Amino acid sequence: MNAIKSVLFGLLLVANLCAYSQEKEVKPRTFKYGKVDLNEFDTKVNGADSAASAVALFDVGRGWFEFSAKTGNFIYVFERHTRYKIINKTGYDYANLEIQLYKQNGSEQNLEYTDGATYNLEAGKIVTSKLSKESKFSEKQDKNYTLKKFALPNVKEGSIVEFKYKIKSDFIFTLRSWRFQKEIPMLYSAYEIKIPEYFKYKITAGGFLFINPKEERVNESFISASGTLNTTSLKLHYQVENVPGLKTENFITTMEDYVSKVGFELSSVTVPGEVYRDVTSTWPKIVKGLKEDENFGLFINKRSYSKTLLKDIIKINTNQDTIVQLVFNYVKNNIKFNHDDDFSTSETNPKTVFEKKSGNSADVNLCLLTLLSEAKVNAFPILLSTRSNGAHPGFPMITKFNNVIVGVQIGEKTILLDATDKNHMPDMIAFDNLSHEGLKVNLADETAEWISLEDPTISRKNINYLLTLDGENKISGKMYLSTTNYEAFSRRNSYQSASNEDDFLKSYKNGKPGLGIKNYKIENLTNLNESLIESMDVNIEDNVEEAGNLIYFTPLLYERTKENPFKLEERNFPVDFGHPTEEVVRITIDYPKEYQVDKTPKNEKIILPEESASFTFLFAGEPGKMVISSKIVLKKSLYTPEEYHYIKELFKNIVRKQSEQIVLKKS
Secondary structure: OOHHHHHHHHHHHHHHHHHHHOOOOOOOOOOOOOOOOHHHHHOOOOHHHOOOOEEEEEEEEEEEEEEOOOOOOEEEEEEEEEEEEEOOHHHHHHHEEEEEEEEEOOEEEEEEEEEEEEEEEEOOEEEEEEOOHHHEEEEEOOOOEEEEEEEOOOOOOOOEEEEEEEEEEOOOOEEEEEEOOOOOOEEEEEEEEEEEOOEEEEEEEEOOOOOOOEEEEEEEEEEEOOEEEEEEEEEEEEEEEEEOOOOOOOOOOOHHHOOOEEEEEEEEEOOOOOOOEEOOOOHHHHHHHHHOOOOOHHHHOOOHHHHHHHHHHHOOOOOHHHHHHHHHHHHHHHOEEOOOOOOOOOOOOHHHHHHHOEEOHHHHHHHHHHHHHHOOOOEEEEEEOOOOOOOOOOOOOHHHOOEEEEEEEEOOEEEEEOOOOOOOOOOOOOHHHOOOEEEEEEOOOOEEEEEEOOOOOOEEEEEEEEEEEOOOOOEEEEEEEEEOHHHHHHHHHHHHHOOOHHHHHHHHHOOOOOEEEEEEEEEOOOOOOOOEEEEEEEEEOOOEEEEOOEEEEOOOHHHOOOOOOOOOOOOOOOEEOOOOEEEEEEEEEEOOOOEEEEEOOOOEEEEOHHHOEEEEEEEEEEOOEEEEEEEEEEOOOEEOHHHHHHHHHHHHHHHHHHOOOEEEEEO
16 A cells, blocks of 8 residues: 555544544434424524525435345335525525436336425415425436436525435445535434344445444344344444535545545345355455456457457557557547546447447446457556545445556556547546556456556646837737646647637637737647647737836736635645646746836745745846746645645745736836
8 A cells, every 4th residue: 555545544544533532422313304493494604604505404314124025135225304494595406306216127226205395484484385296307317327306496595495205226235325514514414224134334434523423233024025034233323413514625536535424335145045145345356246247357358359450550569668559549549438437348349349439438448458468468457436536445345436547567667548538648547537546456366456546747837938028018929838747638638629729729818818829839739748839929918007107017927826725724635636746937028228127026935844845936137137937846746634734825925926016117
């Protein structure tokens, strides 16, 4: 386990320890549907939540198992009851409910019932508006998913809205997780689940709240076709109260990594009269299942079509590096990614994907793997959970993965390949895949190990202005922009996705008032191994102020950081930039000899502990010429919560320094 995963797991461990050390007894509460107290209309929010659009008065859920006469198997039942006070119009969305239901191969999730109502206080009395049939909608998303939508009537500022519903599910591998936090404040949240002793579940928890876990053993009876099953069940209960709204901030993976929640994945089954089934207890067990999966291991091993393709791709080349590059280029230019992340293919045969010329991320990257394997390259799949999907907990859980890339071992070097974008290079994977670690899967010996997905290469952006300030206080000259790695990737994609160059430049000028561009040129657009170079003639208006014989302007022009992206006083989660970055802005300005420098920013350099980040601002001048340089370096992709104040203070100083003006005086 590398340092990054150690940091992430350390954060979760510390969070749990801190939470338990702050244990506060919360008394269980019960709520009756439709019974609203007048006092609930007086609910207000203040402090950090004073701008909240709504407040969750309560959100309670229950989960339990039943025996289904229809299927002859256990099913899972989930019931939820929630109530909100709407504060302003932005909170009207809480009067809408969406429930996604799944079905596959005859098994399904069924919505047993949904109740909902809006409550308004009129002349001191509560007026109820119930959910009507006309406000219930059903939307088929694909062959497996259906979305049920519900909209409550007569919602106003100050309304109270309430929903209660029950779902019965044939799927018991993963149970519905429960979140104890929302973007709005939560007065009370509780979840209770009963699990028969026949089923063992891995329980995942996250976040920084103490959720008051309680457990006990209770007796239950289930009526089956063969008689009554008397068993002991594990009853788990969690609850919190007076939880502030969850505040998001810049440079995170997903708030799902930090919201307090519990989730459940089936580990083993021991039902009387049936053989014990170890579902996902170890990585070897999981890898064995992947090996036998027609949308993973069996897909990879279907190489007859790959053998035919390979001859035309690699021709007579025998060098491993060259073969990898040729195969990689072929796949990323011949199979279009449909922007659906998955670690399972949508087809069972690579030939079908190659003929369709499109597919999900597994279709693309596992087709790449089949070609590399056929070429006798030591290649292997790497499972991962994307940044937007949230961090994998680390222990054997297959459902926490949602993507796959390819690793290639050449000598001591491991190369990461992600063919979902034509602008990807070897060792450049999609930004959303920069989740610090992935699981290297060895299908041959059915083993797995965590490997680093870190990109140590600094992504650089160098901006160089060569400008002239004339006697009429107009600025013109040349601008050069050089970018590498992820910075170049972003610029290439922006240019190529624009309908034409004019639209690209229009988008680039957005937010840069007074900027005019002529004679734009771009170099190395398709030469991915070289820096992307852009050059242009610029005219800059409305960026110089004149007061009497004094001239004022901000030398960083459009490149200054105007706002500190870090606003929280305390931050429990890390600052995650995804990859190391460096931004250098150098501006040279020639100005009339009759102007004299009256005021300039002082040189300044700020270095964080262990030189993990820095900011340098330099000014140099001579009569008729000045040079300003700003350099921001972030050497790490991830900074811990303990380093948050350093990063926050760094950007505070960047904003301050880059906003300082230069003052010239006309003689």
